[in-house]
Amino acid sequence: MDAHTGETTADPPEQLGGRRRSLGRRRFAAKLSANEGPYFPFGSREAPLPLPYRRTTEKADSIMLSQAIGNLLPSAIGVALSPVPIIAVILMLGTPKARSNGTVFALGWVAGLVAVSVVVLIVAGGASNPNSDSATGVNWLDVFLGVLFVAMAARQWRGRPKKGEEATMPKWMASIDGFGAGKSAGLGVLLSGVNPKNLALTLAAAASIAQAGLSGGQNAVAVAVFVVIGSLSVAGPVLFFLLAPARAAAPLATIKEFMSDHNAVIMMVILLVLGLKLLGAGIGGLGR
Numbered sequence: 001m002d003a004h005t006g007e008t009t010a011d012p013p014e015q016l017g018g019r020r021r022s023l024g025r026r027r028f029a030a031k032l033s034a035n036e037g038p039y040f041p042f043g044s045r046e047a048p049l050p051l052p053y054r055r056t057t058e059k060a061d062s063i064m065l066s067q068a069i070g071n072l073l074p075s076a077i078g079v080a081l082s083p084v085p086i087i088a089v090i091l092m093l094g095t096p097k098a099r100s101n102g103t104v105f106a107l108g109w110v111a112g113l114v115a116v117s118v119v120v121l122i123v124a125g126g127a128s129n130p131n132s133d134s135a136t137g138v139n140w141l142d143v144f145l146g147v148l149f150v151a152m153a154a155r156q157w158r159g160r161p162k163k164g165e166e167a168t169m170p171k172w173m174a175s176i177d178g179f180g181a182g183k184s185a186g187l188g189v190l191l192s193g194v195n196p197k198n199l200a201l202t203l204a205a206a207a208s209i210a211q212a213g214l215s216g217g218q219n220a221v222a223v224a225v226f227v228v229i230g231s232l233s234v235a236g237p238v239l240f241f242l243l244a245p246a247r248a249a250a251p252l253a254t255i256k257e258f259m260s261d262h263n264a265v266i267m268m269v270i271l272l273v274l275g276l277k278l279l280g281a282g283i284g285g286l287g288r
Contacts, residue, residue: 064214075226078201082198082201087263089238092176099241100181102184102238106234108188111189111192112191113202113227113231115189116206124206124207134210142282149200149272152275209223
């Protein structure tokens with residue numbers, strides 16, 4: 001505005017252009033600080049990716065993680081439905097030291113699943129490259145586990161109790177009343193990380209994670225999902241008992257009886273389905 005006439009006057013073109021350039025520089029600096037730089041080759045603050053490409057990459061990572069979780073779900077459910085650990089924890093919750101022994105048993109169970117999963121991920125690093133030795137090894141592991149599961153399913157079916165017979169349980173279950181905290185924790189680790197059936201299921205789940213080509217954080221998420229699902233049938237009864245011991249007694253007894261009566265059939269179905277799935281995945285991977 002002109003001070004003498006009171007009329008509005010336009011800025012000179014060179015002054016207007018300078019203001020626009022200054023505004024443009026400020027906007028560019030703000031985008032750069034937000035890691036939204038427009039045309040840099042790699043994704044870092046010094047050289048950020050274009051925003052559309054970063055969104056595409058994030059979506060691809062999310063899809064890979066979802067696929068990895070989908071692939072490990074059958075193994076996680078197989079671990080969760082394994083009758084022997086469920087019966088063991090319910091028996092433990094009927095002992096005088098139910099609260100302490102049940103809790104450390106569940107913690108030992110979780111520790112065993114985590115330990116086996118982490119070891120497999122370390123050993124099978126690089127399995128996401130289909131041409132690598134790690135990938136070939138994981139595919140052969142899938143074939144081996146598939147054949148093993150089918151054979152175990154057949155054995156479970158042949159060894160199932162005849163009509164009118166009671167299912168036989170492991171002899172060590174009779175001595176659970178005398179377990180202390182150390183033995184209870186050790187039993188949890190053994191049943192999740194050393195027991196052949198659950199060890200094989202955990203190996204299969206961890207191998208599928210290794211083949212997915214995830215980042216370190218995504219591997220941790222996938223392992224956590226596997227451990228949580230695989231621990232529902234062990235940690236769940238413990239939490240139920242700790243929160244409502246009187247109400248938990250009858251449902252847990254019913255579950256124990258059902259698992260005891262149908263142990264062989266449950267494991268046969270789980271092992272057969274997983275065995276065929278792993279066989280298909282392994283043979284398909286070797287044929288690439």
